[in-house]
Amino acid sequence: MKKNILVIPGDGIGPEVTTWGKAALEKIAEIFGHEFLFDEALMGHAAIEVTGEPLPDETLEKARKSDAILFGAIGHAKYDNDPSLKVRPEQGLLKIRKELGLFANLRPILLFDELLQASSIKPEILRGTDILFFRELTGDVYFGEKTRSEDRNTASDLMIYHRYEVERIAHKAYQAAQQRSKRLCSVDKANVLESSRLWRETVQEIAKQYPDVETEHMFIDNAAMQLIKNPKKFDVVLTANLFGDILTDEASQIAGSMGMLASASVGESTGFFEPIHGSAHDITGKDLANPLASILSAALMLEIGFGLKEEAKLLVDTVDAVLKEGFRTHDIADQTTNRFKVLGTAEMGKLVLK
């Protein structure tokens, strides 16, 4: 198989971890005899520094031409500390999601048995958890109109949904549920928000087309609580952009660490694959980041982007094997014991490749 892959390392720990996601893809190409052609492009703070734009036209052009994109992370402390800056790294990520029509963000909460102890949640609560989030990615308060009054004393963001936006992601989520345990939980705040009432109505309609799937509707506040109280009760979770952002970060604690979770954004054409963690400026360049989320993002690219199941499985199994042998990065090491061999980013990356 021949594929064009665009690598966008982005900001913070993005470059460090993406190196290993890319290396994993190269290794897979070598083993299975595929031809993966790589190109690279700038986005975020890294792009602003060079071009003044968080998403340069050149990056967008390259993205459109590629078959899949491996992305690192975005964001920089400079902007976080100064809310008044107009040009911001995150605009690059939001724009590419919108431009490529990446309306469905899949975030599987993959639980490695070996990491049950790394979580702050009790192992007996976690064991057996297997959740697949469908987060809507190109609508909601992320993309609605933003205003700031002239005196700068009032600011707003429009939380808005169109029926077709809910429908198309709902179909994807229901189809996935049919392939899994046939349970879907849709999360909203329909007791307060009109956009959530549209969301709930629409999901209720779509549900009728999938009578074999059991649907539950839950309020976001309750879901944020249930997710820790009893994560096993969830299977496919379907939710809006903002609620999905919050719930999936929270759910990362189920997998032991943000450093373990990958996501796939799909929609109209090119797929976009990235860790769910952020740019983590505090540990950037210190060889402390966990490269496994990027390697698992590569696995999602193989599976969801290219339909290469066997190749994806080899990557996931290798990560599992490395964990079984007791190797850990800092984020997933148990601080209280010395049972583990704690590795830096690069050592962990190399080990998986071996």
Added chain:
Amino acid sequence: MKKNILVIPGDGIGPEVTTWGKAALEKIAEIFGHEFLFDEALMGHAAIEVTGEPLPDETLEKARKSDAILFGAIGHAKYDNDPSLKVRPEQGLLKIRKELGLFANLRPILLFDELLQASSIKPEILRGTDILFFRELTGDVYFGEKTRSEDRNTASDLMIYHRYEVERIAHKAYQAAQQRSKRLCSVDKANVLESSRLWRETVQEIAKQYPDVETEHMFIDNAAMQLIKNPKKFDVVLTANLFGDILTDEASQIAGSMGMLASASVGESTGFFEPIHGSAHDITGKDLANPLASILSAALMLEIGFGLKEEAKLLVDTVDAVLKEGFRTHDIADQTTNRFKVLGTAEMGKLVLK
């Protein structure tokens, strides 16, 4: 001390639990020689059934005249299942918050040692946690304009903040932080939302007036994760209406159960005290609800509403003692052992009074 207290039992388990919050206040009055005069009023589904309105004028009038309000819960499955209904129970709660100017919702995450085991989170992660949430309560996407297009295919809610709304709650939170461990974490989504950028800017300004308090700014997605990963790192948490709704429900797992958490809403005059749990239609009328959150709401009324510290402490200590003796309601019983004496709502209520 003479006080007029309005009891609004509301919907679902509201009446069952509020009975015990009220009884606790009566007992305290008896012991300490106060005069508490009680009145009662309708709100939510209960009010719609009788008057057609979720917040009848009569309730609002009584509320304005009272010194404090003890509230139960709101909501009903009928409305949750039918997003198209125009008159909804929750409108009553939102309206009374707005009308009484209850802009600051305080949600202390009170950890009873005895309940460390009841949580899904590991006891060693929880031990020592003590968080006080300040949730903004009369602004945000809760109160911004709502629209639905004529073809019903587009719906929106305006997420909006004015600088003065952020300032007044920030002052309250900083003042509380000065009395506590002098750490404040403000939660927003300033990397995406303009209203959050206003929020962050404003908090940065107010922070200068409290140089003895250490301020941290955190994105909501990260906060939802850190709250479970390392709850001890939080002390005072200041956040917007929607984010506060989500984070405090999530944080209820730190306290072992939603059934344990009380909240105080304060602002211009009359204080409003309520459990953070919802109406829980699934267990309504089954004598399964936990009355302790209502009793602890009564304690907050005594402390924050009336400045009666000793009285409040007696209530909290009594709850603690009852837990120490091994008594539990269903939500906080450890399902796997028979170590506890599991009580119904009424038995637990009576026991605390004794």
